Amino acid sequence: MAEECVPVIRYEELPEGPVVVLLDQTRLPAEEAELVCTDVPALVDAICSLAVRGAPVLGIAGGYGVALAAARGFDVADAAEQLAHARPTAVNLAYGARRVEAAYREALGAGRGEAHAAAQALAEARALHREDAEASDRMAEHGSALLAELVPGGGMRVLTHCNTGRLVSGGSGTALAVLKAVHRAGELRRLWVGETRPLLQGARLTAYEAAEEGMAYSVLADGAAGSLFAAGEVDAVVVGADRIAADGSVANKVGTYSLAVLAGHHGVPFVVVAPVTTIDLDTASGSEIEVEQRAVYEVTEGPWARPLGPGAGPGGGPGGGPGLGPALAPVGAHAYNPAFDVTPSALVTAVVTDEGVASPVTPEGIAELCSTSRMRASRSADGMMKS
Numbered sequence: 001m002a003e004e005c006v007p008v009i010r011y012e013e014l015p016e017g018p019v020v021v022l023l024d025q026t027r028l029p030a031e032e033a034e035l036v037c038t039d040v041p042a043l044v045d046a047i048c049s050l051a052v053r054g055a056p057v058l059g060i061a062g063g064y065g066v067a068l069a070a071a072r073g074f075d076v077a078d079a080a081e082q083l084a085h086a087r088p089t090a091v092n093l094a095y096g097a098r099r100v101e102a103a104y105r106e107a108l109g110a111g112r113g114e115a116h117a118a119a120q121a122l123a124e125a126r127a128l129h130r131e132d133a134e135a136s137d138r139m140a141e142h143g144s145a146l147l148a149e150l151v152p153g154g155g156m157r158v159l160t161h162c163n164t165g166r167l168v169s170g171g172s173g174t175a176l177a178v179l180k181a182v183h184r185a186g187e188l189r190r191l192w193v194g195e196t197r198p199l200l201q202g203a204r205l206t207a208y209e210a211a212e213e214g215m216a217y218s219v220l221a222d223g224a225a226g227s228l229f230a231a232g233e234v235d236a237v238v239v240g241a242d243r244i245a246a247d248g249s250v251a252n253k254v255g256t257y258s259l260a261v262l263a264g265h266h267g268v269p270f271v272v273v274a275p276v277t278t279i280d281l282d283t284a285s286g287s288e289i290e291v292e293q294r295a296v297y298e299v300t301e302g303p304w305a306r307p308l309g310p311g312a313g314p315g316g317g318p319g320g321g322p323g324l325g326p327a328l329a330p331v332g333a334h335a336y337n338p339a340f341d342v343t344p345s346a347l348v349t350a351v352v353t354d355e356g357v358a359s360p361v362t363p364e365g366i367a368e369l370c371s372t373s374r375m376r377a378s379r380s381a382d383g384m385m386k387s
Protein backbone atom coordinates (compact mmCIF):
# COMPACT_ATOMS: atom_id res chain seq x y z
CA MET A 1 0.00 0.00 0.00
CA ALA A 2 2.74 2.43 1.03
CA GLU A 3 4.40 1.78 -2.38
CA GLU A 4 1.64 3.77 -4.14
CA CYS A 5 1.90 6.68 -1.74
CA VAL A 6 3.70 9.98 -2.28
CA PRO A 7 7.15 9.51 -0.68
CA VAL A 8 7.58 11.28 2.64
CA ILE A 9 11.08 12.47 1.75
CA ARG A 10 13.46 12.11 -1.18
CA TYR A 11 16.69 13.59 -2.48
CA GLU A 12 16.60 14.38 -6.17
CA GLU A 13 19.33 15.50 -8.54
CA LEU A 14 17.56 17.83 -10.98
CA PRO A 15 19.27 19.51 -13.97
CA GLU A 16 19.08 22.82 -12.07
CA GLY A 17 20.68 21.28 -8.98
CA PRO A 18 19.93 18.87 -6.13
CA VAL A 19 16.83 19.28 -3.95
CA VAL A 20 15.18 17.64 -0.97
CA VAL A 21 11.50 16.99 -1.68
CA LEU A 22 9.07 16.56 1.21
CA LEU A 23 5.45 15.51 1.45
CA ASP A 24 4.10 18.64 3.20
CA GLN A 25 2.47 17.17 6.30
CA THR A 26 0.92 20.49 7.32
CA ARG A 27 -1.49 20.07 4.40
CA LEU A 28 -2.59 16.53 5.21
CA PRO A 29 -5.15 15.05 5.13
CA ALA A 30 -6.71 17.61 2.77
CA GLU A 31 -4.06 17.33 0.05
CA GLU A 32 -0.85 15.51 -0.78
CA ALA A 33 1.31 18.46 -1.74
CA GLU A 34 5.08 18.39 -2.10
CA LEU A 35 7.53 20.95 -0.80
CA VAL A 36 10.81 21.40 -2.66
CA CYS A 37 13.79 22.59 -0.59
CA THR A 38 16.75 23.90 -2.55
CA ASP A 39 18.79 25.00 0.45
CA VAL A 40 19.26 24.39 4.15
CA PRO A 41 17.25 27.42 5.43
CA ALA A 42 14.21 26.15 3.49
CA LEU A 43 14.65 22.70 5.01
CA VAL A 44 15.06 24.17 8.50
CA ASP A 45 11.80 26.11 7.97
CA ALA A 46 10.08 22.91 6.88
CA ILE A 47 11.34 21.15 10.02
CA CYS A 48 10.23 23.98 12.34
CA SER A 49 6.78 24.25 10.76
CA LEU A 50 6.38 20.42 10.94
CA ALA A 51 6.06 19.99 7.18
CA VAL A 52 8.42 17.11 7.93
CA ARG A 53 8.16 15.72 11.44
CA GLY A 54 8.61 12.68 13.68
CA ALA A 55 11.95 11.52 15.04
CA PRO A 56 13.21 8.96 12.48
CA VAL A 57 12.39 11.01 9.38
CA LEU A 58 13.88 14.09 11.02
CA GLY A 59 17.14 12.14 11.11
CA ILE A 60 16.81 11.43 7.39
CA ALA A 61 15.99 15.10 6.71
CA GLY A 62 19.04 16.18 8.71
CA GLY A 63 21.22 13.80 6.71
CA TYR A 64 19.88 14.86 3.31
CA GLY A 65 20.15 18.51 4.36
CA VAL A 66 23.88 18.15 5.01
CA ALA A 67 24.30 16.25 1.72
CA LEU A 68 22.41 19.06 -0.06
CA ALA A 69 24.70 21.70 1.46
CA ALA A 70 27.77 19.72 0.37
CA ALA A 71 26.47 19.24 -3.17
CA ARG A 72 25.56 22.92 -3.57
CA GLY A 73 28.87 24.15 -2.15
CA PHE A 74 27.45 25.67 1.06
CA ASP A 75 29.30 25.60 4.38
CA VAL A 76 28.72 22.03 5.55
CA ALA A 77 29.63 22.60 9.22
CA ASP A 78 27.21 25.52 9.39
CA ALA A 79 24.48 23.48 7.67
CA ALA A 80 24.93 20.60 10.12
CA GLU A 81 24.77 23.03 13.02
CA GLN A 82 21.56 24.70 11.80
CA LEU A 83 19.89 21.38 11.10
CA ALA A 84 20.98 19.70 14.35
CA HIS A 85 19.47 22.57 16.35
CA ALA A 86 16.30 23.18 14.32
CA ARG A 87 14.28 21.28 16.93
CA PRO A 88 15.74 20.17 20.27
CA THR A 89 13.92 17.07 21.48
CA ALA A 90 14.06 14.38 18.78
CA VAL A 91 17.62 13.06 19.03
CA ASN A 92 17.53 11.60 15.52
CA LEU A 93 17.71 15.04 13.91
CA ALA A 94 21.17 15.81 15.35
CA TYR A 95 22.18 12.18 14.83
CA GLY A 96 21.38 12.30 11.08
CA ALA A 97 23.01 15.69 10.50
CA ARG A 98 26.17 14.81 12.46
CA ARG A 99 26.51 11.37 10.92
CA VAL A 100 26.47 12.73 7.37
CA GLU A 101 28.73 15.63 8.34
CA ALA A 102 31.23 13.11 9.75
CA ALA A 103 31.16 11.11 6.48
CA TYR A 104 31.76 14.33 4.52
CA ARG A 105 34.67 15.38 6.74
CA GLU A 106 36.26 11.95 6.60
CA ALA A 107 36.09 11.90 2.79
CA LEU A 108 37.46 15.43 2.60
CA GLY A 109 40.30 14.43 4.89
CA ALA A 110 41.20 11.62 2.52
CA GLY A 111 42.15 14.34 0.03
CA ARG A 112 40.01 13.42 -2.96
CA GLY A 113 38.30 16.77 -3.21
CA GLU A 114 34.94 18.43 -2.56
CA ALA A 115 32.97 16.57 -5.22
CA HIS A 116 34.04 13.20 -3.85
CA ALA A 117 33.23 14.30 -0.29
CA ALA A 118 29.78 15.51 -1.39
CA ALA A 119 29.14 12.15 -3.07
CA GLN A 120 30.17 10.34 0.13
CA ALA A 121 27.84 12.57 2.16
CA LEU A 122 24.94 11.67 -0.11
CA ALA A 123 25.81 7.97 0.05
CA GLU A 124 25.76 8.17 3.86
CA ALA A 125 22.39 9.96 3.87
CA ARG A 126 20.95 7.33 1.54
CA ALA A 127 22.34 4.58 3.80
CA LEU A 128 20.66 6.21 6.80
CA HIS A 129 17.38 6.34 4.88
CA ARG A 130 17.66 2.66 3.90
CA GLU A 131 18.61 1.54 7.43
CA ASP A 132 15.61 3.37 8.84
CA ALA A 133 13.28 1.58 6.43
CA GLU A 134 14.74 -1.77 7.47
CA ALA A 135 14.43 -0.83 11.14
CA SER A 136 10.66 -0.36 10.67
CA ASP A 137 10.28 -3.97 9.59
CA ARG A 138 12.22 -5.27 12.58
CA MET A 139 10.26 -3.10 15.03
CA ALA A 140 7.01 -4.38 13.50
CA GLU A 141 8.19 -7.95 13.95
CA HIS A 142 9.38 -7.56 17.57
CA GLY A 143 6.42 -5.38 18.58
CA SER A 144 3.68 -7.57 17.13
CA ALA A 145 5.19 -10.66 18.78
CA LEU A 146 5.31 -8.83 22.12
CA LEU A 147 1.69 -7.65 21.83
CA ALA A 148 0.54 -11.18 21.10
CA GLU A 149 2.07 -12.15 24.47
CA LEU A 150 0.77 -9.13 26.38
CA VAL A 151 -2.78 -9.35 25.01
CA PRO A 152 -3.44 -13.07 24.53
CA GLY A 153 -6.51 -14.11 22.61
CA GLY A 154 -6.20 -11.51 19.85
CA GLY A 155 -8.88 -9.06 18.80
CA MET A 156 -7.06 -6.32 20.62
CA ARG A 157 -8.12 -2.69 21.10
CA VAL A 158 -5.08 -0.45 21.12
CA LEU A 159 -4.78 3.23 21.93
CA THR A 160 -2.06 5.26 20.22
CA HIS A 161 -1.02 8.90 20.31
CA CYS A 162 0.45 11.35 17.80
CA ASN A 163 1.66 9.86 14.50
CA THR A 164 4.21 7.10 14.24
CA GLY A 165 3.59 5.54 10.83
CA ARG A 166 5.11 5.87 7.38
CA LEU A 167 4.96 9.67 7.69
CA VAL A 168 7.71 9.62 10.35
CA SER A 169 9.98 7.11 8.71
CA GLY A 170 11.92 5.81 5.76
CA GLY A 171 9.72 2.69 6.05
CA SER A 172 6.38 1.89 7.63
CA GLY A 173 7.10 3.62 10.93
CA THR A 174 7.54 2.79 14.60
CA ALA A 175 4.51 2.22 16.87
CA LEU A 176 2.05 2.40 13.98
CA ALA A 177 4.18 -0.06 11.98
CA VAL A 178 3.67 -2.54 14.82
CA LEU A 179 -0.07 -1.91 14.79
CA LYS A 180 -0.23 -2.28 11.00
CA ALA A 181 1.43 -5.70 11.42
CA VAL A 182 -1.11 -6.66 14.09
CA HIS A 183 -3.90 -5.47 11.78
CA ARG A 184 -2.54 -7.46 8.82
CA ALA A 185 -2.47 -10.54 11.05
CA GLY A 186 -6.19 -9.98 11.70
CA GLU A 187 -5.61 -9.32 15.41
CA LEU A 188 -6.51 -5.63 15.71
CA ARG A 189 -10.14 -5.11 16.68
CA ARG A 190 -9.92 -1.33 17.03
CA LEU A 191 -7.30 1.37 16.81
CA TRP A 192 -8.06 4.22 19.19
CA VAL A 193 -6.42 7.35 17.83
CA GLY A 194 -5.85 10.21 20.29
CA GLU A 195 -6.40 13.45 18.36
CA THR A 196 -3.16 14.91 19.82
CA ARG A 197 -3.84 18.57 20.49
CA PRO A 198 -2.76 21.15 19.54
CA LEU A 199 -1.50 20.15 16.08
CA LEU A 200 -3.69 17.06 15.70
CA GLN A 201 -1.07 14.65 14.40
CA GLY A 202 -3.36 11.83 15.55
CA ALA A 203 -6.57 13.07 13.94
CA ARG A 204 -4.93 14.41 10.77
CA LEU A 205 -2.09 11.95 10.17
CA THR A 206 -2.60 8.68 12.05
CA ALA A 207 -6.24 8.53 10.97
CA TYR A 208 -5.09 9.22 7.38
CA GLU A 209 -2.66 6.29 7.56
CA ALA A 210 -5.19 4.04 9.32
CA ALA A 211 -7.67 4.74 6.50
CA GLU A 212 -4.99 3.94 3.89
CA GLU A 213 -4.49 0.59 5.64
CA GLY A 214 -8.19 -0.18 6.02
CA MET A 215 -7.88 -0.39 9.81
CA ALA A 216 -10.95 -0.10 12.05
CA TYR A 217 -10.16 3.13 13.87
CA SER A 218 -11.82 5.84 15.94
CA VAL A 219 -10.44 9.27 16.72
CA LEU A 220 -11.02 10.52 20.23
CA ALA A 221 -10.50 13.89 21.88
CA ASP A 222 -7.45 13.69 24.13
CA GLY A 223 -9.63 14.38 27.16
CA ALA A 224 -11.78 11.32 26.40
CA ALA A 225 -8.96 8.83 27.06
CA GLY A 226 -9.76 8.49 30.77
CA SER A 227 -13.35 7.42 30.23
CA LEU A 228 -12.23 4.99 27.52
CA PHE A 229 -9.94 3.23 30.01
CA ALA A 230 -12.64 3.33 32.68
CA ALA A 231 -15.02 1.61 30.26
CA GLY A 232 -12.48 -1.23 29.83
CA GLU A 233 -12.08 -0.49 26.12
CA VAL A 234 -8.26 -0.38 25.99
CA ASP A 235 -6.15 -3.55 25.95
CA ALA A 236 -2.80 -1.85 25.33
CA VAL A 237 -1.25 1.56 24.68
CA VAL A 238 1.42 1.67 21.98
CA VAL A 239 3.29 4.91 21.29
CA GLY A 240 6.53 6.15 19.75
CA ALA A 241 9.39 8.17 21.21
CA ASP A 242 11.43 11.22 20.30
CA ARG A 243 14.27 10.53 22.72
CA ILE A 244 14.86 7.74 25.22
CA ALA A 245 17.32 8.57 28.01
CA ALA A 246 19.82 6.10 29.44
CA ASP A 247 17.55 5.48 32.44
CA GLY A 248 14.69 4.46 30.14
CA SER A 249 12.67 7.69 30.46
CA VAL A 250 10.75 8.39 27.28
CA ALA A 251 10.18 11.81 25.72
CA ASN A 252 7.22 11.66 23.36
CA LYS A 253 4.42 13.91 22.13
CA VAL A 254 2.74 15.84 24.92
CA GLY A 255 -0.11 13.80 26.38
CA THR A 256 1.86 10.57 26.43
CA TYR A 257 2.65 10.81 30.14
CA SER A 258 -1.06 11.16 31.00
CA LEU A 259 -1.78 8.01 28.98
CA ALA A 260 1.00 6.14 30.80
CA VAL A 261 -0.48 7.14 34.18
CA LEU A 262 -3.92 6.01 33.03
CA ALA A 263 -2.52 2.73 31.72
CA GLY A 264 -0.69 2.11 35.00
CA HIS A 265 -3.84 2.85 37.02
CA HIS A 266 -5.93 0.49 34.90
CA GLY A 267 -3.33 -2.30 34.64
CA VAL A 268 -3.00 -1.92 30.86
CA PRO A 269 0.38 -2.55 29.14
CA PHE A 270 2.12 0.62 27.98
CA VAL A 271 4.55 -0.08 25.14
CA VAL A 272 7.03 2.32 23.51
CA VAL A 273 8.35 1.60 20.02
CA ALA A 274 11.38 3.38 18.55
CA PRO A 275 14.53 2.60 16.61
CA VAL A 276 17.74 2.34 18.64
CA THR A 277 18.81 5.60 17.00
CA THR A 278 16.24 7.29 19.29
CA ILE A 279 18.08 6.08 22.40
CA ASP A 280 20.46 8.72 23.71
CA LEU A 281 22.92 7.21 26.18
CA ASP A 282 24.53 10.64 26.59
CA THR A 283 21.36 11.83 28.32
CA ALA A 284 21.41 10.13 31.70
CA SER A 285 17.85 10.77 32.80
CA GLY A 286 14.52 12.14 31.68
CA SER A 287 15.00 15.41 33.57
CA GLU A 288 17.94 16.23 31.25
CA ILE A 289 15.85 16.03 28.09
CA GLU A 290 15.19 19.42 26.57
CA VAL A 291 11.48 19.74 25.84
CA GLU A 292 10.63 21.99 22.91
CA GLN A 293 8.28 24.85 23.76
CA ARG A 294 6.21 25.92 20.79
CA ALA A 295 4.26 29.00 19.79
CA VAL A 296 1.23 30.10 21.78
CA TYR A 297 -0.92 30.48 18.65
CA GLU A 298 -0.84 26.70 18.12
CA VAL A 299 -3.00 26.37 21.24
CA THR A 300 -5.04 29.54 20.89
CA GLU A 301 -5.70 29.20 17.15
CA GLY A 302 -4.91 25.59 16.25
CA PRO A 303 -3.09 23.80 13.45
CA TRP A 304 -4.74 25.94 10.76
CA ALA A 305 -2.75 28.94 11.89
CA ARG A 306 0.43 29.93 10.10
CA PRO A 307 3.40 31.80 11.57
CA LEU A 308 3.27 35.48 10.68
CA GLY A 309 5.81 37.96 11.92
CA PRO A 310 7.72 38.39 15.17
CA GLY A 311 6.37 36.61 18.21
CA ALA A 312 4.75 33.91 16.12
CA GLY A 313 7.66 31.48 16.33
CA PRO A 314 8.49 29.02 19.09
CA GLY A 315 8.23 30.71 22.45
CA GLY A 316 6.30 33.62 20.92
CA GLY A 317 4.08 35.99 22.86
CA PRO A 318 0.39 35.82 23.72
CA GLY A 319 -1.72 34.25 21.02
CA GLY A 320 -5.13 34.92 19.57
CA GLY A 321 -3.73 36.84 16.63
CA PRO A 322 -0.29 36.18 15.21
CA GLY A 323 -1.04 32.91 13.48
CA LEU A 324 -4.03 34.00 11.40
CA GLY A 325 -6.14 31.03 12.46
CA PRO A 326 -9.65 30.91 13.88
CA ALA A 327 -9.77 32.16 17.47
CA LEU A 328 -9.99 29.29 19.96
CA ALA A 329 -9.23 31.60 22.89
CA PRO A 330 -9.57 35.33 23.52
CA VAL A 331 -7.06 37.59 21.81
CA GLY A 332 -4.09 37.99 24.14
CA ALA A 333 -4.62 34.67 25.95
CA HIS A 334 -1.44 33.08 27.24
CA ALA A 335 -0.88 29.37 26.77
CA TYR A 336 1.33 26.51 27.91
CA ASN A 337 2.54 24.62 24.85
CA PRO A 338 5.30 22.07 25.41
CA ALA A 339 5.60 19.82 22.36
CA PHE A 340 6.58 16.78 24.43
CA ASP A 341 6.45 15.28 27.88
CA VAL A 342 8.62 12.73 29.64
CA THR A 343 7.35 9.39 30.94
CA PRO A 344 9.46 7.65 33.60
CA SER A 345 10.56 4.09 32.89
CA ALA A 346 8.54 2.75 35.83
CA LEU A 347 5.37 3.43 33.81
CA VAL A 348 6.67 1.75 30.64
CA THR A 349 5.99 -1.97 30.23
CA ALA A 350 8.44 -2.42 27.36
CA VAL A 351 10.66 -0.52 24.94
CA VAL A 352 10.57 -2.20 21.53
CA THR A 353 13.37 -1.41 19.09
CA ASP A 354 14.77 -2.79 15.86
CA GLU A 355 17.42 -4.50 18.02
CA GLY A 356 14.99 -6.24 20.36
CA VAL A 357 12.89 -5.52 23.43
CA ALA A 358 13.74 -4.19 26.89
CA SER A 359 11.19 -5.33 29.48
CA PRO A 360 11.28 -4.42 32.29
CA VAL A 361 12.75 -1.10 31.26
CA THR A 362 16.02 -0.69 33.16
CA PRO A 363 19.23 1.25 32.43
CA GLU A 364 20.95 -2.09 31.82
CA GLY A 365 18.27 -3.19 29.37
CA ILE A 366 18.48 0.11 27.48
CA ALA A 367 22.29 -0.11 27.30
CA GLU A 368 22.03 -3.67 26.04
CA LEU A 369 19.81 -2.59 23.13
CA CYS A 370 22.57 -0.20 22.05
CA SER A 371 25.41 -2.65 22.35
CA THR A 372 24.99 -4.39 19.02
CA SER A 373 27.56 -4.20 16.27
CA ARG A 374 25.20 -2.14 14.11
CA MET A 375 24.99 0.55 16.76
CA ARG A 376 28.72 0.52 17.37
CA ALA A 377 29.33 0.94 13.65
CA SER A 378 26.82 3.69 13.13
CA ARG A 379 27.96 5.66 16.17
CA SER A 380 31.69 5.34 15.66
CA ALA A 381 32.15 8.78 14.11
CA ASP A 382 33.53 11.13 16.75
CA GLY A 383 31.14 13.47 18.51
CA MET A 384 28.27 12.49 16.25
CA MET A 385 25.55 12.50 18.88
CA LYS A 386 26.55 15.72 20.57
CA SER A 387 26.82 18.99 18.75
Ligand SMILES: CSC[C@@H](O)[C@@H](O)C(=O)COP(=O)(O)O
Binds near residue numbers: 053054168242
Ligand atom coordinates in the same frame (compact mmCIF):
# COMPACT_ATOMS: atom_id res chain seq x y z
C1 LIG B 1 7.93 8.67 15.75
S1 LIG B 1 8.29 10.16 16.56
C2 LIG B 1 7.44 10.03 18.06
C3 LIG B 1 5.99 10.42 17.94
O1 LIG B 1 5.25 9.73 18.86
C4 LIG B 1 5.72 11.88 18.16
O2 LIG B 1 6.12 12.36 19.37
C5 LIG B 1 6.11 12.65 16.99
O3 LIG B 1 5.71 12.36 15.89
C6 LIG B 1 6.95 13.82 17.14
O4 LIG B 1 6.21 14.92 17.20
P1 LIG B 1 6.23 16.06 16.10
O5 LIG B 1 6.17 17.28 16.97
O6 LIG B 1 5.03 15.83 15.26
O7 LIG B 1 7.54 15.94 15.35
